Amino acid sequence: xxxxxxxxxxxxxxxxxxxxxxxxxxxxxxxxxxxxxxxxxxxxxxxxxxxxxxxxxxxxxxxxxxxxxxxxxxxxxxxxxxxxxxxxxxxxxxxxxxxxxxxxxxxxxxxxxxxxxxxxxxxxxxxxxxxxxxxxxxxxxxxxxxxxxxxxxxxxxxxxxxxxxxxxxxxxxxxxxxxxxxxxxxxxxxxxxxxxxxxxxxxxxxxxxxxxxxxxxxxxxxxxxxxxxxxxxxxxxxxxxxxxxxxxxxxxxxxxxxxxxxxxxxxxxxxxxxxxxxxxxxxxxxxxxxxxxxxxxxxxxxxxxxxxxxxxxxxxxxxxxxxxxxxxxxxxxxxxxxxxxxxxxxxxxxxxxxxxxxxxxxxxxxxxxxxxxxxxxxxxxxxxxxxxxxxxxxxxxxxxxxxxxxxxxxxxxxxxxxxxxxxxxxxxxxxxxxxxxxxxxxxxxxxxxxxxxxxxxxxxxxxxxxxxxxxxxxxxxxxxxxxxxxxxxxxxxxxxxxxxxxxxxxxxxxxxxxxxxxxxxxxxxxxxxxxxxxxxxxxxxxxxxxxxxxxxxxxxxxxxxxxxxxxxxxxxxxxxxxxxxxxxxxxxx
Amino acid sequence: xxxxxxxxxxxxxxxxxxxxxxxxxxxxxxxxxxxxxxxxxxxxxxxxxxxxxxxxxxxxxxxxxxxxxxxxxxxxxxxxxxxxxxxxxxxxxxxxxxxxxxxxxxxxxxxxxxxxxxxxxxxxxxxxxxxxxxxxxxxxxxxxxxxxxxxxxxxxxxxxxxxxxxxxxxxxxxxxxxxxxxxxxxxxxxxxxxxxxxxxxxxxxxxxxxxxxxxxxxxxxxxxxxxxxxxxxxxxxxxxxxxxxxxxxxxxxxxxxxxx
Numbered sequence: 042x043x044x045x046x047x048x049x050x051x052x053x054x055x056x057x058x059x060x061x062x063x064x065x066x067x068x069x070x071x072x073x074x075x076x077x078x079x080x081x082x083x084x085x086x087x088x089x090x091x092x093x094x095x096x097x098x099x100x101x102x103x104x105x106x107x108x109x110x111x112x113x114x115x116x117x118x119x120x121x122x123x124x125x126x127x128x129x130x131x132x133x134x135x136x137x138x139x140x141x142x143x144x145x146x147x148x149x150x151x152x153x154x155x156x157x158x159x160x161x162x163x164x165x166x167x168x169x170x171x172x173x174x175x176x177x178x179x180x181x182x183x184x185x186x187x188x189x190x191x192x193x194x195x196x197x198x199x200x201x202x203x204x205x206x207x208x209x210x211x212x213x214x215x216x217x218x219x220x221x222x223x224x225x226x227x228x229x230x231x232x233x234x235x236x237x238x239x240x241x242x243x244x245x246x247x248x249x250x251x252x253x254x255x256x257x258x259x260x261x262x263x264x265x266x267x268x269x270x271x272x273x274x275x276x277x278x279x280x281x282x283x284x285x286x287x288x289x290x291x292x293x294x295x296x297x298x299x300x301x302x303x304x305x306x307x308x309x310x311x312x313x314x315x316x317x318x319x320x321x322x323x324x325x326x327x328x329x330x331x332x333x334x335x336x337x338x339x340x341x342x343x344x345x346x347x348x349x350x351x352x353x354x355x356x357x358x359x360x361x362x363x364x365x366x367x368x369x370x371x372x373x374x375x376x377x378x379x380x381x382x383x384x385x386x387x388x389x390x391x392x393x394x395x396x397x398x399x400x401x402x403x404x405x406x407x408x409x410x411x412x413x414x415x416x417x418x419x420x421x422x423x424x425x426x427x428x429x430x431x432x433x434x435x436x437x438x439x440x441x442x443x444x445x446x447x448x449x450x451x452x453x454x455x456x457x458x459x460x461x462x463x464x465x466x467x468x469x470x471x472x473x474x475x476x477x478x479x480x481x482x483x484x485x486x487x488x489x490x491x492x493x494x495x496x497x498x499x500x501x502x503x504x505x506x507x508x509x510x511x512x513x514x515x516x517x518x519x520x521x522x523x524x525x526x527x528x529x530x531x532x533x534x535x536x537x538x539x540x541x542x543x544x545x546x547x548x549x550x551x552x553x554x555x556x557x558x559x560x561x562x563x564x565x566x567x568x569x570x571x572x573x574x575x576x577x578x579x580x581x582x583x584x585x586x587x588x589x590x591x592x593x594x595x596x597x598x599x600x601x602x603x604x605x606x607x608x609x610x611x612x613x614x615x616x617x618x619x620x621x622x623x624x625x626x627x628x629x630x
Numbered sequence: 631x632x633x634x635x636x637x638x639x640x641x642x643x644x645x646x647x648x649x650x651x652x653x654x655x656x657x658x659x660x661x662x663x664x665x666x667x668x669x670x671x672x673x674x675x676x677x678x679x680x681x682x683x684x685x686x687x688x689x690x691x692x693x694x695x696x697x698x699x700x701x702x703x704x705x706x707x708x709x710x711x712x713x714x715x716x717x718x719x720x721x722x723x724x725x726x727x728x729x730x731x732x733x734x735x736x737x738x739x740x741x742x743x744x745x746x747x748x749x750x751x752x753x754x755x756x757x758x759x760x761x762x763x764x765x766x767x768x769x770x771x772x773x774x775x776x777x778x779x780x781x782x783x784x785x786x787x788x789x790x791x792x793x794x795x796x797x798x799x800x801x802x803x804x805x806x807x808x809x810x811x812x813x814x815x816x817x818x819x820x821x822x823x824x825x826x827x828x829x830x831x832x833x834x835x836x837x838x839x840x841x842x843x844x845x846x847x848x849x850x851x852x853x854x855x856x857x858x859x860x861x862x863x864x865x866x867x868x869x870x871x872x873x874x875x876x877x878x879x880x881x882x883x884x885x886x887x888x889x890x
Contacts, residue, residue, distance in 0.1 A: 127825055151827075167827030169819065169877055171791030198791075202878055214878025221792075 074189035074206075075139055080232050081315055087585045089139045091187045093229035094464065095582060098377035099312035101466035101541045103583045107590035108627060109545030113559050113569045115628045119591060120160030124151065124620035126167075128180075131599020132620055133462070135184040135229060135539060135580035137192075138593075142206060145595060145622055146182040146229075150196040153622075154209060157586060160624065164209030168196045175223045175495065177245040178601035183310060183462075184229030184580070186237065188257040193237055195226030201239060203260060213260040217241055221495050223248050228310035233320055233350045236263055240307025244325035244370070247302035247498035252311070252322045252348055264353025268324040269303040270294060270340045276353050285353055294338040302492045303335075304328030305342040309372040309462055316377070316384055317401055319347040319356055323372035323388075331487040331500030332366030333437040333447070339364055343371035345388060347403060357403030361390045363427065366434045367417060367485065368456035368501070375400070376474070378467050380522065387521050389465055389476045391458030392428075394421055397521045409524030411517055412459040412478050414508055416452045435487045435501070446486055446502075453482030455505040457535070457601060464580060466540040466548065471562050473527055474519045475548045477536040480508045481609065505607035513612060516540070516550055518565060528565030530558075534612050537600050539580030549592065551577020553602070553616050557594050557623065575619025592625045660684055664752045664768055668722035676720055676727065677756055681763045687711050688767025690755050696747055699777030701854050705742045706755040711765055714739035716758040721852055723751035725778055725822060728850040737836075737845035738807060742860030746777035746820070746852045782817040782855040785826060790817055797871055797883035807862040810836070812871055814859075814881055820851040831857065831881065834873035838866045847873075 075091050083089070084096025087105050095101050108116060124132070130148040137144050143157040150168035155161065174180075174197045185194040191203045191212055198220040203213045217239065218224035223246025231238040236254040244250065250268035255261060264276040270289030275282050295303060304327050311322035327335060327342035343362040346355055361371040369392035377386045377400055386400035393415035397407035408421035418428035436448025457479065465476045483505045490500030507513050514532030519525075538551035547568070548560040553576035559569040576598025583592045597619040602609060662669040663684055673679060687710035696702045708714050717732040717739055729745050739757065747753075754768035784790040799812030814831060821828025834847040844863045863869060866887070873881040 167821075169817075169827050169829035172785075172788040173791065200877075211874070211876065211878035 075187040097313040104544040106544045122622040129618035129620040131181045132595040132597030133181040186230040199224040215260040242308035244306030250305035250307040268305040271300045314377040321375040325370040329500040359403045389460040393459040414453040449486035455481040455483035466542040468542040479535045537578040541581045685765035692769040692771045696773035708739040708757040713760040731848040733846040738862035744854040748778040749775040799885045801887035
């Protein structure tokens with residue numbers, strides 16, 4: 042056979058390895074694109090949604106008032122769209138909308154372009170995923186970014202794909218890293234100064250977290266900033282990769298070689314504040330979970346990093362849980378807001394505390410619990426910015442009999458967090474944060490562990506337990522100044538969807554039971570709900586089109602809770618998967 | 631030469647226009663030598679109803695019987711025509727008709743490839759010459775079927791992604807041309823298998839050492855898994871094969887000439 046013949050002698054030079062970003066040559070550019078100015082002004086523009094967070098600061102506030110407390114009862118579906126396929130799972134995306142087109146991502150790295158007036162599909166992109174992907178916490182995707190004529194999103198095999206908004210054809214694709222080592226990317230990219238800013242997922246596999254900036258038009262790298270001390274950052278000058286200083290100081294807060302597989306995955310999306318010109322990116326837990334193996338603060342895990350977009354250097358950092366031993370990632374969003382002329386930022390951490398930082402310096406201004414039970418710390422010392430720990434930590438397995446399993450402790454919150462990934466909202470009208478919180482704890486114990494590429498690197502066992510019989514989820518209106526909970530809405534199942542608030546005095550969020558709900562932003566009174574058919578763990582958005590205000594939210598139960606929820610499973614057992622997008626407007630009647 | 635156009639039909643319907651084009655109305659379009667039920671539709675959708683002629687100079691070699699519906703070797707040879715600007719290969723009874731397009735540029739208008747067939751089908755090559763006329767050749771392959779809706783063999787192997795994009799091949803120097811035979815590892819998923827999205831090499835460009843484009847290929851889902859291509863190129867010591875799939879994954883390799 043011919044084939045056998047020429048396979049005997051292979052006369053081919055592989056030239057692929059070095060090329061990380063590929064521009065596909067034949068894709069053209071046409072029509073008015075999304076400009077950086079439009080992205081920067083997204084928080085105040087009402088006829089589009091062109092950024093994650095409905096504005097780069099991440100407030101998820103729309104000034105629109107057409108749908109308000111008086112008429113929200115008349116909200117009815119305008120159209121619904123099915124993501125199709127046999128694969129469903131969690132739908133955690135936030136849609137983006139521009140020029141009559143809606144772009145929404147779905148589970149299994151799928152992206153849909155939909156006519157925002159009719160709900161008809163324009164095109165869809167199904168990423169071909171290899172079998173060996175290692176997503177820790179469901180095969181979700183949190184959304185796409187728009188830039189120029191591109192729609193850009195990350196995939197479960199750690200690629201960034203930029204497609205033409207009109208055709209759905211790939212314009213460029215960049216490889217973030219090796220999915221076999223545990224890397225993936227599920228957050229929505231952030232667009233800052235004509236760059237795509239992304240992180241990496243894979244903290245449970247000992248990957249090294251980092252924030253990367255790429256040219257948004259070509260996907261070519263501009264800088265890399267690792268989120269673990271000791272690792273070198275890089276910047277590209279005239280196309281040349283140049284050393285840009287290591288993050289922190291090697292071995293200052295990490296023992297031995299542990300920093301080399303130190304985690305701090307940057308698996309959430311970042312925010313950007315144009316007033317201070319800083320990118321805020323959260324970092325995950327240090328690896329492994331077993332903290333006895335890594336005495337020290339373990340910078341820059343469980344922190345918010347403020348990164349200068351021009352230099353790729355860390356301007357400041359604030360660490361929420363030094364020497365995290367509970368998997369209290371610090372990835373949750375840092376939302377910029379101004380109060381009495383001061384530039385502040387709010388952050389609701391997995392560890393149960395709400396933090397207010399001075400966003401020009403990272404200095405702690407205020408910190409208070411936003412859940413009813415926090416076991417690991419009594420509070421946060423406002424002078425030092427450090428937690429006052431109670432000593433409730435799992436025991437060291439090395440000191441146990443046989444050295445196999447350390448003493449187990451019960452601690453609240455659980456590692457799924459007082460608040461997980463689901464983004465909160467801030468209303469400049471009420472000056473309140475609306476935080477999707479959960480009340481749960483966990484039994485937690487440590488085990489010995491060594492790093493192996495592509496294998497879970499945890500060294501811990503756990504089981505999650507609800508703290509109350511009647512609810513786990515609680516949407517809470519939090520006053521960042523007084524630390525008071527102004528109102529709360531309790532939900533039977535854990536809340537796992539994003540929150541949005543509007544100038545119409547409304548707060549929207551979804552529930553695993555399938556409802557999209559609207560609340561009075563001052564009282565918490567439930568004013569409206571709609572059953573979408575599957576759990577809502579996506580992020581609602583609103584925009585104006587042809588003189589009417591619309592609201593959209595993905596529906597489809599999934600995410601980390603059904604996979605990791607332990608004893609919570611009985612609460613969510615009968616919640617069925619789905620995969621659709623719902624769009625609402627006021628009834629014409 | 632018998633040709634027909636959509637434009638012409640509009641003329642006939644309008645009835646009053648004088649059409650200067652020397653063509654024959656659709657009802658008497660050239661009889662299809664393969665007598666295919668799909669021909670009329672293919673003519674409209676793939677060739678835009680443009681002027682066509684069934685031409686023996688377009689040779690399409692297909693096996694009478696496909697031993698393996700997922701790997702049917704075909705050879706399209708339009709060398710006898712000259713001045714070829716484009717070759718379009720299609721399988722009429724496949725759920726996805728387009729198989730590949732070739733812009734010969736400097737290459738001989740000839741291509742050997744393996745394709746998937748869903749059932750017994752006419753396989754045709756439409757060859758566009760510089761005068762805007764499509765010259766058609768074709769053959770019928772009998773097949774047990776299912777080639778487009780069975781999962782690629784590679785997808786059964788968990789490790790398929792690690793070899794994806796690998797290129798093996800060789801250039802054979804000849805008196806006038808260098809013959810290139812190249813295989814690219816790729817699952818070439820049609821999207822018709824449940825749970826596996828369409829995933830296929832979309833474009834390939836072959837350049838010589840000076841960077842001149844020798845030929846361009848546009849592949850579609852029905853090209854077999856791990857495509858094997860045979861081309862006749864202008865003489866070269868080495869060529870670069872460059873391309874992308876529909877997910878933007880790169881293909882880039884240099885293929886050298888050599889003696890066994």
